[in-house]
Amino acid sequence: MSGHSTYEPKSAVGKWFESRLPIMGLVHSSFIVFPNPRNLNYFWTFGGILAFMLVSQIVTGVVLAMHYTAHADMAFNSVELIMRDVNYGWMLRYLHANGASMFFIAVYVHIFRGLYFGSYKAPREVLWILGVIIFLLMMATAFMGYVLPWGQMSFWGATVITNLFSAIPGVGEVIVSYLWGGYSVSNPTLNRFFSLHYLLPFMIMGVVILHIWALHVNGSNNPTGIEKKTDKDMLPFHPYFTVKDAFALTCFLMVYVWFAFYIPNFLGHADNYIEANAAVTPSHIVPEWYFLPFYAILRAIPDKLLGVLAMFGSIAIMVVVPWLDSSKIRSGNYRPVFQVFFWLFAINAVILGWLGSKPPEGWYVIASRICTAYYFAYYVLVLPLLGLFETPKSMPASIADSVLGKGGSGSAMASGAASSPSTKG
Amino acid sequence: MKSIKTLIAVLAFAGFASGAALAQSHEREIPPRVNWSFAGPFGTYDETQLQRGFKVFHEVCSNCHSMSKVAFRTLAEKGGPGFSVEQVNALAATYKIKDGPNDAGDMFDRPGRAADFWPSPFPNKLAAAAANGGAAPPDFSVIAKARTYERGFPWFVFDIFTQYQEQGVDYIAALLPGYEDAPAGEVVPAGKYYNKYFPGNIIAMPPPLQDGAVTYLKDANGKPQAPETVQQYAKDVTAFLMWAAEPHMEQRKEIAFRALIFLLVFAGLLYFTKKKIWANVEGHA
Numbered sequence: 001m002s003g004h005s006t007y008e009p010k011s012a013v014g015k016w017f018e019s020r021l022p023i024m025g026l027v028h029s030s031f032i033v034f035p036n037p038r039n040l041n042y043f044w045t046f047g048g049i050l051a052f053m054l055v056s057q058i059v060t061g062v063v064l065a066m067h068y069t070a071h072a073d074m075a076f077n078s079v080e081l082i083m084r085d086v087n088y089g090w091m092l093r094y095l096h097a098n099g100a101s102m103f104f105i106a107v108y109v110h111i112f113r114g115l116y117f118g119s120y121k122a123p124r125e126v127l128w129i130l131g132v133i134i135f136l137l138m139m140a141t142a143f144m145g146y147v148l149p150w151g152q153m154s155f156w157g158a159t160v161i162t163n164l165f166s167a168i169p170g171v172g173e174v175i176v177s178y179l180w181g182g183y184s185v186s187n188p189t190l191n192r193f194f195s196l197h198y199l200l201p202f203m204i205m206g207v208v209i210l211h212i213w214a215l216h217v218n219g220s221n222n223p224t225g226i227e228k229k230t231d232k233d234m235l236p237f238h239p240y241f242t243v244k245d246a247f248a249l250t251c252f253l254m255v256y257v258w259f260a261f262y263i264p265n266f267l268g269h270a271d272n273y274i275e276a277n278a279a280v281t282p283s284h285i286v287p288e289w290y291f292l293p294f295y296a297i298l299r300a301i302p303d304k305l306l307g308v309l310a311m312f313g314s315i316a317i318m319v320v321v322p323w324l325d326s327s328k329i330r331s332g333n334y335r336p337v338f339q340v341f342f343w344l345f346a347i348n349a350v351i352l353g354w355l356g357s358k359p360p361e362g363w364y365v366i367a368s369r370i371c372t373a374y375y376f377a378y379y380v381l382v383l384p385l386l387g388l389f390e391t392p393k394s395m396p397a398s399i400a401d402s403v404l405g406k407g408g409s410g411s412a413m414a415s416g417a418a419s420s421p422s423t424k425g
Numbered sequence: 426m427k428s429i430k431t432l433i434a435v436l437a438f439a440g441f442a443s444g445a446a447l448a449q450s451h452e453r454e455i456p457p458r459v460n461w462s463f464a465g466p467f468g469t470y471d472e473t474q475l476q477r478g479f480k481v482f483h484e485v486c487s488n489c490h491s492m493s494k495v496a497f498r499t500l501a502e503k504g505g506p507g508f509s510v511e512q513v514n515a516l517a518a519t520y521k522i523k524d525g526p527n528d529a530g531d532m533f534d535r536p537g538r539a540a541d542f543w544p545s546p547f548p549n550k551l552a553a554a555a556a557n558g559g560a561a562p563p564d565f566s567v568i569a570k571a572r573t574y575e576r577g578f579p580w581f582v583f584d585i586f587t588q589y590q591e592q593g594v595d596y597i598a599a600l601l602p603g604y605e606d607a608p609a610g611e612v613v614p615a616g617k618y619y620n621k622y623f624p625g626n627i628i629a630m631p632p633p634l635q636d637g638a639v640t641y642l643k644d645a646n647g648k649p650q651a652p653e654t655v656q657q658y659a660k661d662v663t664a665f666l667m668w669a670a671e672p673h674m675e676q677r678k679e680i681a682f683r684a685l686i687f688l689l690v691f692a693g694l695l696y697f698t699k700k701k702i703w704a705n706v707e708g709h710a
Contacts, residue, residue, distance in 0.1 A: 038706065080494045080566065083673075090673045091680070239702050247695040254688045261681030262466060263590050265570055270593060273571035273670075274563075283624070354578065403708040 006033065030216055035234035036241050037222035039403050043113040044220060045248030046106050052249055053103040054208060058201050060096040061145075064089075068148065070194035072187035075150035076275040091261075098260040100142050101267045104290035106252070107135060115321075116342055118330035119221040125322040127214040132318045134207050139291065139315075141200040144193040146288055151272030156285045158193070159185045164298070167305040184278065224395065224402045225330025233399035284359060292356030293349050297375065299360040300368035310372065317379050324379055327387030334393040338386055345378045454621045456574060456592075456599035459660060463667060464591050466682060469675050470668050475506035477651060478665025481639050481658045486565065489557060491545035494566035495669050498539040504675035505668055513539050520544050558616045560629040569593045569663070569670040594663045596622060601659035604632040634658045 007028035009015045018024055067086050069078035082089035111131070114120055120128035143161060147154045162179045166172040181188025219228065228234055235241070259266065267289055271282045287295050297314050301307035317324075332338050352371045358364045396402035462471040479500070482492075497517040500508045508516075517537035522544060525532035537544065547553035553561040563571075573592040576584060584590065600622045607619035613627060620628045634655045641649040651657050668674070703709045 038709070077494065084494065084496075084499070090677060094677075235706065240706070243695065243699045243702050247692060247699050250688055250692040250695055254685060254692070257681060257684045257688065261677055261684065262588050263585065264677075266585065266590060270571050270573035273567040400708075405708070 030212075030237075031242075032236070032238045034216065034237040035228070035231070036220055036237055037228065037233060037399050038235045038240075039222050039224060039399050040220060040241070040244075041223050042244075042248055043109065043117075044222075045245050046110040046113065047215075048245040049106045049249050049252050050103070050110060051208065053099060053106055054201065054204060057096060057099050057103060058205075060092050060099060061198075061201065064092050064096055065198060068194075070148070070191050072150060072190050072276070075148060075190060079149045094260045094264040095256075098256065098264060098267065100145060101259065101288075101290065102252070102256045103138065104142070105255075107138065108290075111135070111318075112346060114221075115345075116332040117221055117223060118225050118325065118327070118332065120322045121225075121325065121330050122322065123218050124214075124221060127211060127218075128322060129319050130207055130211040130214055132315070134204055134211060135318075136315060137200055137204045137207065141197060141204065142288065142290065144197040144200070146272075147190065147193045148197060149272060150190060150276045151269075152274045152276055152280070152282050153269045153272040153285070155185060155276035155278070156282055157287055158189060160285050161287070162189070164304075164308045164311075167308045169305070186278075221330065222399060223331060223333060224399055225334070226395065226399055226402070229398040230400070286357055289353065289357075292354070293352035293375075294356070296352040296356035296368045297372045299356075300365065300372040310376075314372075314375060317376070321379065321383065325383040325387060326385070327383075327390065327392075329387075329392045329395075334395050335386075335390055336393060337390045338382075341378060341382045341386065344374070345382075348374050348378075453574070453624055453626075454599075454603075456595040456622055459591070459595055459598050459663075461591055461594060461664065461667075463664070463674060465588055466678060468678060470504065470506075471664065472507040473650060474661050474664045475668050476508070477641055478661035478663070478668075479506050479508075480641070481634070481662040482565070482665055484639050485633055485658075486662065487543075487546060489546055489553075489562040490565045491547070491553075491562075492543040492565040492669060493545055494542065494564075495672075496540060496542050497537065499672055501539070502672065505672055506665070510539070517541055558629055562630070565666055565669060567670040569597065569667040571670075572596050591667075594667050597666065598659045598663040601634055601662070602655045 007018070007022075007025035009018045009024065014024065064082065067078065067082045067089060069075055079093065082093050084090075086092070114128065114131070143157075147158045162176055162185065165175045165179060168175060177183065179189070179192075180186065181192055269286065286292075294311050294314055298307045298311040301310050327335065327338070329335055332342055348371050352368070352375065355364055355368045355371065360368070461468070462474065463469060497513050500506055500516070501510050501513045517539050520537035520541070521534045522537045522541050523532055524535050527533055545553075547556060547561075550561045570593055574596050576592065600620060603620045603622040604618055605621055607613045607626075611619065611626070613619050617627050617629055618631055619626055636655055637653050639653065639658060641651055641653055644650055651661065671677075
């Protein structure tokens with residue numbers, strides 16, 4: 001979509017450089033003149049927010065790594081030294097720890113936006129799958145990062161999650177011993193987790209570049225789900241979307257500051273301020289909030305191997321979503337029945353998260369099973385079947401028409417540009 | 426469509442609420458809320474309270490509890506109890522610190538310095554456990570952040586906006602005076618005590634505070650700064666523990682406010698810039 005670069009350097013140095021490495025032309029065609037659908041709403045700003053969060057996490061993380069000691073006997077103390085004696089160390093650590101949560105808030109909005117507006121449908125399947133890979137890498141990175149302070153929840157969370165791999169028949173025990181670097185979670189585990197926690201963000205960065213590359217081949221989806229028809233449908237990235245993204249990012253940063261500076265431990269666990277102790281098990285072992293829905297799915301199933309399969313399957317199934325959804329209509333805005341199932345799915349995910357924080361007993365187990373069943377039913381029953389029966393609403397002829405209120409289901413379209421999906425239907 | 430969505434929302438809320446009610450039915454006693462000076466967006470430590478709390482810690486708690494990540498020097502740093510450097514040097518000098526080896530290869534004792542970390546009352550965890558009926562007294566460096574009680578739905582959602590994050594200190598301030606006779610039928614093992622706020626109620630620590638056990642500084646009228654009661658001791662020492670766990674809290678909250686004001690103004694400017702730029706695009710406001 002970016003096509004041939006129209007960038008023409010003005011200075012002599014610019015011309016000299018561009019003829020040897022046309023990187024300024026690449027930036028120019030990708031982030032200056034790149035055409036975006038003019039009707040993108042604020043849910044489309046989360047891609048930029050995520051890019052910012054990745055860089056922010058890498059910057060704070062690299063500096064934290066200068067002060068952190070990855071050793072079972074010293075890690076907990078080194079984190080406290082960062083909090084107390086490193087200049088603004090408390091700020092770095094709180095920004096980094098809460099930054100992980102903000103990263104996940106943004107990625108969940110980003111994913112649900114894709115699910116609602118059908119961003120995974122042809123020709124954006126590879127773009128979507130790259131996104132799922134990024135999500136998986138993020139989860140691995142965040143999990144290992146939470147182990148590094150070597151508190152009680154670090155240690156026992158690592159024990160529970162690494163033990164899951166022992167459910168794999170045949171090779172499970174071997175895999176677990178490689179993860180641990182021994183026969184239990186101990187110093188070698190902490191060392192390799194630190195190494196991988198430093199490595200994975202750069203792998204994320206690599207896949208993000210592929211993700212943006214794939215995005216720029218077909219361009220962004222948009223709230224109508226209609227592909228570009230004429231140039232009237234589009235606006236250049238700069239200044240229209242740079243200023244919009246900057247505004248959204250600034251609002252997002254306010255939330256980030258609220259958490260990181262005012263309630264920095266709200267999203268953590270008190271138990272993680274107790275140093276890891278292999279002899280004392282915390283009363284509830286709970287992962288970080290962003291893993292809770294998947295943790296609930298794991299525990300909803302009484303068999304260990306099946307539970308592990310269900311948990312990993314709940315993420316893996318997203319890879320095939322482009323082929324599970326039979327509807328020709330991309331955007332949920334024109335799918336009245338889909339909207340009901342979609343919002344049920346979103347609420348269901350939140351309830352799963354809440355159930356994941358509860359002990360697996362009584363009422364909670366039954367609820368977890370119902371919610372797990374709906375989670376998978378959405379993918380394997382609702383998406384394939386709904387497209388066959390649903391009568392979509394009438395649609396505008398083009399993106400420009402949707403913005404200018406011509407054709408389609410008039411009143412609903414007037415708010416097309418800036419409204420959230422929740423105001424529809 | 427609206428009615429279906431409303432129905433979904435009502436069902437979801439009902440599910441949440443009933444789950445929350447179920448969860449609350451078998452919970453331990455909720456500690457009462459204390460009106461802490463350091464709570465909220467503009468919260469600061471009360472210097473005199475931290476000094477009183479330090480006195481309680483120094484004279485009572487530190488006989489058994491370590492605070493190994495807190496250095497003497499921090500007692501004189503900004504945003505803390507506000508002791509003078511001389512006071513801190515004098516305090517540190519009252520402790521003997523094992524140092525070495527010296528040039529002869531021997532370990533030796535020297536008087537403490539401001540740069541030293543708070544010396545632990547026992548040489549190691551096992552010694553601490555052996556001297557205390559098998560349960561090592563926990564370290565106090567971050568204990569104010571290491572204790573909590575469950576808020577449950579929907580309270581934890583409100584806490585985001587009210588910034589209520591003093592669960593740990595509320596719990597500690599309730600626990601210290603929270604000893605009472607065990608209810609009929611409850612067996613308390615020998616050497617253990619009954620505390621209504623402790624998880625499981627059976628606690629190894631004997632009641633640590635008694636009325637009048639610590640003498641507070643007198644004000645101009647010759648009266649103590651604060652009542653010399655168990656309740657007051659508990660609050661003061663808990664405030665001190667909060668500072669010990671979070672010595673840069675005042676600076677953090679100051680920066681938070683400045684950062685938010687900056688972001689708010691910046692977001693406003695960006696909003697109007699965005700409006701201006703988009704104004705010439707047909708169909709957009």
